[in-house]
Amino acid sequence: LLLVAIIGPLKPTVILASAAGSSGADPAEVRSVALRAALTASSILLVFIVLGEFLLDMFKVSIPAFQIGGAIVLLIFALQTIIEDPEKAKQQGQGLSISPSFAIYPLAIPLMASPAVLILIISLVGQTDGFAPLLPLIGMIALIMAVDYVFMRNCIGIARALSPAVTLALGKIVAVLLVGLAIELMFVGLNSWGVVSIEGLKASG
Numbered sequence: 001l002l003l004v005a006i007i008g009p010l011k012p013t014v015i016l017a018s019a020a021g022s023s024g025a026d027p028a029e030v031r032s033v034a035l036r037a038a039l040t041a042s043s044i045l046l047v048f049i050v051l052g053e054f055l056l057d058m059f060k061v062s063i064p065a066f067q068i069g070g071a072i073v074l075l076i077f078a079l080q081t082i083i084e085d086p087e088k089a090k091q092q093g094q095g096l097s098i099s100p101s102f103a104i105y106p107l108a109i110p111l112m113a114s115p116a117v118l119i120l121i122i123s124l125v126g127q128t129d130g131f132a133p134l135l136p137l138i139g140m141i142a143l144i145m146a147v148d149y150v151f152m153r154n155c156i157g158i159a160r161a162l163s164p165a166v167t168l169a170l171g172k173i174v175a176v177l178l179v180g181l182a183i184e185l186m187f188v189g190l191n192s193w194g195v196v197s198i199e200g201l202k203a204s205g
């Protein structure tokens with residue numbers, strides 16, 4: 001759920017549609033940018049999956065510390081989404097031309113391969129033993145990136161079909177869910193340190 005909320009297609013699709021509309025890009029250019037963005041973001045996330053445990057060991061960072069730090073970043077990300085100006089996403093894409101560099105920034109980085117998702121991936125990788133348990137994570141990221149690509153390549157039609165109010169409401173709903181998930185991740189880290197007991201909180205509730 002965290003991965004879907006963070007790297008889902010909503011923001012990249014809105015920004016690409018806005019940029020395509022303002023620059024008059026044709027469908028072929030949009031498809032090319034969408035594919036490049038999806039492949040770039042996928043490659044970055046895959047590198048962090050493979051090297052995540054090495055990075056944790058190298059910097060001597062514990063899993064609970066990363067969980068709590070990641071939860072704080074996710075919480076800030078979600079709160080910014082909730083309170084941001086509804087026109088902000090559109091304005092980010094306006095005035096920008098569709099080009100190969102646009103696929104790298106801002107689509108792949110920081111929208112799809114954001115700092116929040118990189119922290120989350122390293123946190124998840126640190127809890128696994130061996131490469132086999134990481135295969136479901138890789139599969140999930142590949143699936144989400146495929147969905148992102150489909151949405152982005154059809155961004156102009158989607159933008160016409162969905163009203164700004166619907167797009168805004170979907171983004172706010174996802175952000176509210178993300179706040180709860182971030183708080184849950186924070187409690188998991190605190191529980192690992194023995195600061196709080198999740199079972200105790202559930203019993204008292």
